[in-house]
Amino acid sequence: MRVLCRKLYLPMSMTEQMTGLARQSKRASRLLTRMSTDDKNACLEAMANALSENAEEIQTANTKDMDTAREMGLSQAMMDRLLLDDARIEGMATGLREVAELPDPVGRVLDERTRPNGLILRKISTPIGVVVIIYESRPNVTADAAGLCFKSGNATILRGGKEALNSNQVIARIMVEAGCHTSADFPEHTIQVVPTTDRAAIPELLSRTELVDLCIPRGGEGLIRAVAECSRVPVIKHYKGICSVYIDGTADTDMAVAIAVNSKTHRPGVCNAMETLLIDEAIAPQLLPLVADAMQEVELRVDETAMGILGNGVKAATSEDWNTEFLDLICAVRVVDGIDGAIEHINEHGSGHTETIVTDDAATAARFQNEIDASTVFWNASTRFTDGGQFGMGAEIGISTDKIGARGPMGLAELTSYKWLGMADGLVRE
């Protein structure tokens, strides 16, 4: 596969290669508008079955990737992410079957109005068109992302880690072949993998604004910043999750401790884990020791006031700690002068991902939820709930902290755009 692609593409310049790839996707995206929901679902089922049935072929490709990765000296953690065992291949298949069962996000009537002149207007959800997904090691993202994009009527161009190219290409080919065998309407370029590991491919692809409609990068902050920096097409993303929990003076103590502990320790390595704990000065002297006690495995980095309460055994926070996504059992702790201080801190240092207030007072909660500028703002719930599955989206392609296009967890509906349809009986403007 790789050799074939090299043969096909190397004589062309990178610009020609990427333009050709994007043009094929654009054409596929036009044809996808003709596929019925049933047809799309049948293809997704067939793709799921094909992945299961061809697990051996996938594993052969994956073994090649693992060998190369070992030679490249990749870390054990990265090797683990790259590995496709039977369970993970079954996981991809199950994921596609679940996407098949979700309602079609295209064609929903989002708004409808009849104007005084008789013009009927309908705002209808549509596919976005061509979506480029850029991600790191995990090859299972190939199936997940391609499945979600296909169900929402989008053509996908996938660019995974260079160490996963063989795995990604085999997965995509199996899915495309299953689609083509299942429906005559399935466009063969619906799912494409960038057939080169050359880094120059990304800026080329992301400069084709007339062909590519959206880019969703998934991975570490470095990858995402590099993509956002070079892209001329819209990018939906989140750089990091610096999530805070603010415990108001009116909070129930047990609830506050439980939410802080869960937000921090349930899964510290993910983007919706708490990184900063803000405590109202009115309750800090009682509450802070309880929190510290309940989170003994967590390294607290505290401001001066908190230090005064907890004693000198605790580590002092640096100004950098307020802007850091630790992704670890580390927590920055700050005592604030109530809701005003909390809002100011979060709007200054937060990453716009998820913020929680713990309070018994509805008016305070309402103010927090109104004034905090973040994708998700919880009242008396752990930050860990910002997640497509938890939101009932059924599947998630990522989380956005952007404000144009999707914000928060992105499921199928967040992979759609809209258009206006107008119906009349020969209406002209006077």
Next chain:
Amino acid sequence: MRVLCRKLYLPMSMTEQMTGLARQSKRASRLLTRMSTDDKNACLEAMANALSENAEEIQTANTKDMDTAREMGLSQAMMDRLLLDDARIEGMATGLREVAELPDPVGRVLDERTRPNGLILRKISTPIGVVVIIYESRPNVTADAAGLCFKSGNATILRGGKEALNSNQVIARIMVEAGCHTSADFPEHTIQVVPTTDRAAIPELLSRTELVDLCIPRGGEGLIRAVAECSRVPVIKHYKGICSVYIDGTADTDMAVAIAVNSKTHRPGVCNAMETLLIDEAIAPQLLPLVADAMQEVELRVDETAMGILGNGVKAATSEDWNTEFLDLICAVRVVDGIDGAIEHINEHGSGHTETIVTDDAATAARFQNEIDASTVFWNASTRFTDGGQFGMGAEIGISTDKIGARGPMGLAELTSYKWLGMADGLVRE
């Protein structure tokens, strides 16, 4: 005013100037979340009154601009756009009063769900934050855009034509003063005009992704392309409107002629005017002569088949004509092989703005409306209806052909984003 601003800003670098300006806007945008709808409306009414009452001061500034423009040798058309007479000042005031009467687009519940674990989720419309508006001559855009952004809870940074700086600054100052006098909650930096005509200001401002949330450029294609090219913040725009009318073989002849004539000649200089007429080969021999007869003042540029029908007196279309926004009494005409040819032509040459089908057949119309990739797709209506006012939006800040964020006419609702609010009773993740 200009001298004062020079004094204030010139010692700083452009980067410092623009960062300072954007930071003030960001702070204002946070404070705007606290203003009630009534408060915002009272400010808009006061702004409208203040513009009327200070018409003389506005005209003094405008006369200065007109003098400079004359010295610069601006065309009569541009001078006319720059002029603020009593009627135009009254127009700005009326516009603000109309915006005051529109419903508040912020705080709408867009979606609501309760999860099995009891988590209540609400998707709520929010302001976008800081919106940069870049436009050309007309200083009345200053009041219109600032009013719409303010009503939707956004802080605005305005950058008009350099020939209009005095007019724009006075309009913005009068509006801000009226706001401050009316409500203690009105943030003084809600409306700011870029205080320099230096072109370097634009890329500086549009690189502050952490402070600026959106840029809306309005004007000619050159301006918009230059803005999109240099911006690191999201841009919502349309480059041009190459709108088509496709007359299907099943169309009612009178209706088809009326829609074609209205789409082309009602106001040929605007973006929703028809530029290309596509006619089904099945009906072209009868229909084309009728259309030509009804549009005698229009220069037709026709393909070979149409030439065969109309005779050699007609001008032949070049391949460039299919991609041209004439903005004039010129129309490209092509005979296509029915709906397939029409869809192919439009998806290849259209600008994603507005496309119309004239047909008596509902299935053909449905196919056209489904497969055409444009912001607005009409069935048996003139292309001229793509307009915020015609859509019942009450006011329009522009039209978007983008697919991420707003698409089509942009009113107040299209100047909002959303966030998720989650409510529970001490919920943690198991």
